[in-house]
Amino acid sequence: MTKADLxxxxxxxxxxxxTKRDCAVVVDAFLNAVKDAMAEHQNxxxxxxxTFKVRERKSRLARNPRTGDPVEVPPRAVxxxxxxxxxxxxxxxxxxxx
Numbered sequence: 001m002t003k004a005d006l007x008x009x010x011x012x013x014x015x016x017x018x019t020k021r022d023c024a025v026v027v028d029a030f031l032n033a034v035k036d037a038m039a040e041h042q043n044x045x046x047x048x049x050x051t052f053k054v055r056e057r058k059s060r061l062a063r064n065p066r067t068g069d070p071v072e073v074p075p076r077a078v079x080x081x082x083x084x085x086x087x088x089x090x091x092x093x094x095x096x097x098x
Contacts, residue, residue, distance in 0.1 A: 003027065003031075006027055007020060007023050007024045007027050008020065010023040010026065010027060011023040034052060037052075038052060038054055038079055041054045041077065042054075046084075047084070048084055048086045048087070049083070049084055049086075049087055050081055050082055050083040050084045050087055051081070051082045051084075052079065052080070052081055053079075053080045053081075053082065054077050054078070054079055054080070055077070055078055055080050056075060056076075056077055057075060057076050057077070057078055058075055059072060059073060059074050059075045060072075060073050061073070
């Protein structure tokens, strides 16, 4: 699903009173709010959907695959999504389409 598909679904759900352009503004505002909060290392919890968190990875020693030389990877922040129990249950009950 793309952002355009998401905007279309929101427009279809709301009905004929709101344009797709207005729905796009709402979707963009939501996504920007999530990005801004995560950039400030804040967690976002949406009940029934899941939690967006920022986790700190420690520095570690890795190896260059070409030369085998050890390389130190610096610590960094990574975004993580943890689905809620409700979302996991919905995903589990639908079969995979191949």
